[in-house]
Amino acid sequence: MATRIKSLDLANTSKAYYAPATIIQGNNSRLVHVSGQVGTAKDGTVPADCASQIHLALLHLRKILIAAGAAVQDIAKLTLYIVDYDPAQRKHARPIQRFLKGHRPAITLVPVTQLAAPGLLFEVDAVIVCPEVPASLPAPTSQKTSETFDVAIIGAGLAGLTAAHEVLGAGLSCVVLEARDRVGGKTWSQPLSGGQGGVAEMGAAWINDVNQTKMIALARRYKLELIEQNTTGNCVLQSFDGKASTFPYGELPRFDQATLEDVARIRDMCEADCQALDTFAPKNTELDSMTFEAYLRSRGASETSLATATVWTRAMLGAEPSDMSALFFLNYCRSGGGLLQMRSDRKGGGQHLRIRQGTQSFAEAFARDLPAGTVRLNKPVARVVQDGPSYVKVVDTDGATYRVRKLITTVPSPALSHIDFTPRLHPAKEAWSQSAGYGFYTKAIVVFKRPFWVTKGLCGLAQSFVGPASVIRDTSSPADDKHALTCFMSGPPGQAWAALPEAERNEKLLEQLGVIYADRAAVDSNLVEVLKYDWADDRWAGYGCPCASLPPGVLDTLGSASLREPLGNLHFAGTETAGDWKGYMEGAVRSGERAAKEVVGGLSSAILPHL
């Protein structure tokens, strides 16, 4: 009689006398017991800090989940073993919560004095119950229509529309399936409700005319007007004690000398370390085995330097330095030309130019240029089936089928799991998609009658160590008589703020603005309205904005190219797959061009032998 217990192995585990997990086959489900997983990097080394080890151990657990055909939602029980546990810190809670994404298993925490090998600080084991893998695909409930194209593209954001242009330009037929009722994806320009001119950018807002060559060319092609970011005047820092102080744009805040030197040292170190990376193929096991926070602490960063770096990660990704791999963050900076360039509001910087008509105008203009019927709105893709070598079947949620030779998906990695791929995506792509996570990132756009801060000699740019807004920028459009401050309600302070009742929320923010611009009366007397959009509720973006970040281990153990590598006739675009300007509109366009090139090249070479 066959044994009912199967050992589950990953690469390189089969020689151990125990298995990473066992699978008990039931009648309609499988029960999986997972061995204690610890935070080892790909090369077997163990990072020095607990948080980095937690991320790596959770990545190992994730790989086991994927190998078992299970998901986070299938976890019944976790047991956490923590060395040197500090009940005052509970540092495990945040990474575990991010890992669970709202799923609530039973958890036992066991503080221990040591683990199986020296240096190990965290171990997690699990009990998982997952449904039987279906033997075959269920038939579509109703196959309404079936159309045939050379190429289908999922997503009518900048990546998808760019790809559509390129594909059509190469003489291929193409359909773009967009889940939303609009084009633009994470560019979304809303008219102000207060009756003033101009738009509020709920998503992407800035380009530049130096190194964002694709975006500036599009702005010129579509005759969009550019608004230069105001950097005249002082910036404001709101420090740990909640008090505000000013400093000239381009300089560091008025810290004491030692603090100033440490912040400068850490900034320059990050700049140097990110410049040493290959934008397209970052590789550094040490940096990918630790969180960005562990990296900073291991380099002796002061609390002020850490708070400064936290402003960076919150403003850029909505996440904390402890949420992401050091390699990921440094590479993200590198992709925007480096930390300094990416954070600059001046010429060549990440926040230099805005679009008077709104950044959604790019997508709208693009879409108008496409043949009628190319872009299909309100068509979320439900299933993608590659059941032969030459064709891909794409099924939308209405059951309509698109039979294509190539598919480009521009879906953000955290949202890839919303689509049912048959066969399943490569385990590395699944692990990447499940590991990638947004932080909390909401813009509150506060519209005023007059730019009262300008008359006070301030450029509007502010950063805060306490929140609720971490960074604030002037996003006025004087030609439209629009005067606004865009407040980045990011990371834990932003999330706590967003959870407040609306009245309290507005009061908290206005109170902060009163402190920062040293004039609560001016804030109140000039206030027109507060606009905001919660990307955390946006299903199609994968519940976040602007770009997902990666915890330790993903880039190093899955391979930095594993998200964008084609898989049969599937091609992967989207700004996060870009080399340059990852997370920006420029990166989206470049990724669309790259994917289109793969597709056109693939179909041309496939045709040639028949000629």
Place this chain on the structure above:
Amino acid sequence: MATRIKSLDLANTSKAYYAPATIIQGNNSRLVHVSGQVGTAKDGTVPADCASQIHLALLHLRKILIAAGAAVQDIAKLTLYIVDYDPAQRKHARPIQRFLKGHRPAITLVPVTQLAAPGLLFEVDAVIVCPEVPASLPAPTSQKTSETFDVAIIGAGLAGLTAAHEVLGAGLSCVVLEARDRVGGKTWSQPLSGGQGGVAEMGAAWINDVNQTKMIALARRYKLELIEQNTTGNCVLQSFDGKASTFPYGELPRFDQATLEDVARIRDMCEADCQALDTFAPKNTELDSMTFEAYLRSRGASETSLATATVWTRAMLGAEPSDMSALFFLNYCRSGGGLLQMRSDRKGGGQHLRIRQGTQSFAEAFARDLPAGTVRLNKPVARVVQDGPSYVKVVDTDGATYRVRKLITTVPSPALSHIDFTPRLHPAKEAWSQSAGYGFYTKAIVVFKRPFWVTKGLCGLAQSFVGPASVIRDTSSPADDKHALTCFMSGPPGQAWAALPEAERNEKLLEQLGVIYADRAAVDSNLVEVLKYDWADDRWAGYGCPCASLPPGVLDTLGSASLREPLGNLHFAGTETAGDWKGYMEGAVRSGERAAKEVVGGLSSAILPHL
């Protein structure tokens, strides 16, 4: 709705407020959760060392497995709790691996500072899934033939053939079912392939004419020629540093005075302690609660004394002092007349006389003497069914049935589990069978043109603390112009050696012989061939040789007679069931006689009332 959870109890657990295990009844399987099992002896005492506690805790777990109708292969998850865990030692790994016998569950190791009671150093809990116990036996696939005998005997080794002679001599009919294509069991004499005369003994090799009365009588009856073991000249010790030194046969190696005294003290202590035991019914809770290593360490044995004792266990059983109960090892020595006699190559010792024609000649001669058709080769027994008080049904793997009144099995205890017994064997027998384990034990027989070691004043006997061979003996047959050294490739060094590629393996061994006999050139110039047989691959022996050893707790908590006690009409023979010369040919013959006596006595008394 009836509760689906049943508490599982062992003897004396039902008064505790928790159960040793619970069983969740599923549709086709049972899920068993096991309470933490600790290393208590039968009397509740706890041995002082962790390794002994591990063995005892695993024995408790094994009893629960058996009570639940489960096997080691049904373990899904183990969690190990270890006090004073030392990551540099990982002492749990070997006993756990031996317990698992290749099964690979998920395992989590949790170092802890203490356990539920003082002195406890190890605890293990488990999750087990086992198939439903079949309600009734499946019908034999095809019942080819059915024969009827008074007695069936499983195994045509020395125990089985002896029993057959006795049974037939008492006027009963008998069949011997042998799985192999030859008689002899663990005696197997192969001709040398190099064309010289003489044989290579792949299994048992030595007898004596003093206290092995059965064997010497057989040798005389069958006119087999005896070769006396050479003990003229010096022996060699290869020490920790790999260097060889000589010492006269019968003396201790040339250690420094303190070492010499300690080795002599430990040897004499073992001799005294083994002489105090009852060969047939050893009983000593303290000695059976600790490993032989723990016994030695608790008596202050030096590293050299431990290494010396390791040579004993490797050469005698292929296993480590940490693998077996002190009581088991001392009793094993006692059964051969004591440690000194068992290890002696001189008159009355365990290695005094060899058989020129080979030890398999005993079985061959025995078999020739039996009526035609008594011994059936290539007939592995698949099932044994006792479904009534008077008969036993034995079914071979071809489906042929033998209906008998008594069955004698001579199957080695580790191989008993290969036979499907209905009803199941008594739990004590199952626990014994599952606990009994061979070490690693392979003989490499190196054949030479000339006995170059003799001309150097060496008797050939050598022992090594480093391996790959632990012990080497001259097994030449001058009358056949056969000159050979038999190298005992035992324990971990032997196992590591056997795992090497063949070329490397031979080179390693020849290198060692070159060091030991201080003449690599002579080794190479005289080399004819190297013969070996891996008993670890031998299914019918239970994957090992010469005799299974027992971890702590088995003799004491199951009872030292529990393997050989009859069970209904089943009788148990085989060398390990013997009192005297357990593990030797002499023990096999004696066990066969004893089982035959039980059978003849049983059938006579059963008949008498009808007269």
